[in-house]
Amino acid sequence: MPELVFFSGTMDCGKSTLALQIEHNRSTRGLQGMIFTRNDRAGEGKLSSRLGLVTDSVEAGEGFDFYAHLVAHLSAGRRADYVICDEAQFLAPEQIDQLARIVDDLELDVFAFGITTDFRTKLFPGSQRLVELADRIEVLQVEALCWCGARATHNARTIGGQMVVEGAQVVVGDVNQPESAVGYEVLCRRHHRRRLTAAAAHAAALSPDVLPVDPEESSAGISVPTAAV
Numbered sequence: 062m063p064e065l066v067f068f069s070g071t072m073d074c075g076k077s078t079l080a081l082q083i084e085h086n087r088s089t090r091g092l093q094g095m096i097f098t099r100n101d102r103a104g105e106g107k108l109s110s111r112l113g114l115v116t117d118s119v120e121a122g123e124g125f126d127f128y129a130h131l132v133a134h135l136s137a138g139r140r141a142d143y144v145i146c147d148e149a150q151f152l153a154p155e156q157i158d159q160l161a162r163i164v165d166d167l168e169l170d171v172f173a174f175g176i177t178t179d180f181r182t183k184l185f186p187g188s189q190r191l192v193e194l195a196d197r198i199e200v201l202q203v204e205a206l207c208w209c210g211a212r213a214t215h216n217a218r219t220i221g222g223q224m225v226v227e228g229a230q231v232v233v234g235d236v237n238q239p240e241s242a243v244g245y246e247v248l249c250r251r252h253h254r255r256r257l258t259a260a261a262a263h264a265a266a267l268s269p270d271v272l273p274v275d276p277e278e279s280s281a282g283i284s285v286p287t288a289a290v
């Protein structure tokens with residue numbers, strides 16, 4: 062049975078890498094995939110991974126109709142055996158419905174990849190609809206880590222190095238970019254709630270009025286005042 066599968070996780074947990082691996086494994090067996098993305102960091106019409114791999118894709122912008130695109134493609138006598146869609150969090154709910162229709166009516170597997178929640182811990186509308194409709198939700202196995210060593214479950218946005226909790230939901234950007242105006246960092250819930258990024262934790266640890274250190278936190282190699290965590 063064809064399936065709509067939602068591969069979800071934080072930023073930087075290997076979603077795009079997995080999308081490219083699925084594409085590679087299937088195409089080497091002679092299958093033909095249709096690859097979509099929206100707002101990939103590498104630019105329009107690209108699906109890229111931080112491991113350096115990149116492939117061409119169809120840019121699925123606002124108003125793009127996935128189902129109509131597939132029907133037109135197949136009606137023209139061209140082939141599509143499965144569908145991959147990266148950065149699916151950016152899609153509108155009706156576009157996720159179109160992906161589900163591709164599974165049900167065209168009987169193709171659809172593999173969608175995306176982050177579940179935004180920098181405010183709120184669901185992206187596209188991810189919400191995927192949670193509602195997917196046959197399967199897969200959380201990626203290579204866990205991204207918070208600076209404290211715990212599993213990272215949330216995405217933080219920084220502006221000028223400071224964590225923010227207000228602003229536009231969509232701002233394309235990357236992790237590990239301390240110099241850029243807008244950056245992202247993955248954190249555990251505890252440190253997301255306390256707005257404690259790696260830089261803030263280091264600054265607190267170096268502060269002259271440093272408080273006693275929490276032994277649990279310092280086991281991760283970073284000294285953090287107990288009052289701050």
Ligand SMILES: Nc1ncnc2c1ncn2[C@@H]1O[C@H](COP(=O)(O)OP(=O)(O)O)[C@@H](O)[C@H]1O
Pocket residue numbers: 070071072073074075076077078079109110111112203205
């Ligand atoms: N230099 C590197 N060496 C090994 N692995 C790396 C390197 N850079 C990035 N990665 C891996 O790539 C992952 C990010 O992959 P990517 O597919 O771009 O993530 P996502 O699409 O989930 O944001 C990182 O979590 C890490 O495991």
Ligand SMILES: Cc1cn([C@H]2C[C@H](O)[C@@H](COP(=O)(O)O)O2)c(=O)[nH]c1=O
Pocket residue numbers: 071072073076077100102175176178179180181216217218230231232233234235245
């Ligand atoms: C948390 C969050 C992220 N984004 C953007 C930043 C990146 O361009 C993508 C995520 O890409 P990745 O391949 O999963 O790293 O989403 C955003 O626009 N708003 C947010 O709140």
